[in-house]
Amino acid sequence: MQRRALIAGLCAAFVAGPAAASGSGGGGTSQAPATRQERLTSAESFVPMPTLSAGVLQRASTRGTLVVDMGIDVPDATLRERAQRNGPRLRDALRTALAVYANTYYRDRTAPDPTQLTRLMQQSIDQALGAPGARVLLVNIIYQRRQG
Numbered sequence: 001m002q003r004r005a006l007i008a009g010l011c012a013a014f015v016a017g018p019a020a021a022s023g024s025g026g027g028g029t030s031q032a033p034a035t036r037q038e039r040l041t042s043a044e045s046f047v048p049m050p051t052l053s054a055g056v057l058q059r060a061s062t063r064g065t066l067v068v069d070m071g072i073d074v075p076d077a078t079l080r081e082r083a084q085r086n087g088p089r090l091r092d093a094l095r096t097a098l099a100v101y102a103n104t105y106y107r108d109r110t111a112p113d114p115t116q117l118t119r120l121m122q123q124s125i126d127q128a129l130g131a132p133g134a135r136v137l138l139v140n141i142i143y144q145r146r147q148g
Contacts, residue, residue: 093124
């Protein structure tokens, strides 16, 4: 019987814990968490892209993974609308450019070259949109070397 009471008490605490932590019981104002775009910039012209990654293959084995956080700045409203409608095409073009960089230009245990990577991604964005006017903005480039 004590065991049932203990389990019931733990379940009640588990369910009530998040509600109490969120501040729903008080009279304070709560804000919705910021979107990814709001965390990076407040510019209307910024179109965030998902985190991209590509394996670094050298000598027929995987050496690590390149991970890139980025977005594109598209000041022209018409071109920005086209970029948002063609999101899957843009993501595919960016993934391809990152894979080309990771397997052709990047060498294991060196710092990634943001200039070269940006140039490849910019070419792929311009080609996917069919017109220049969108600018690639890199936020992070991380190389995770494989252990072992």
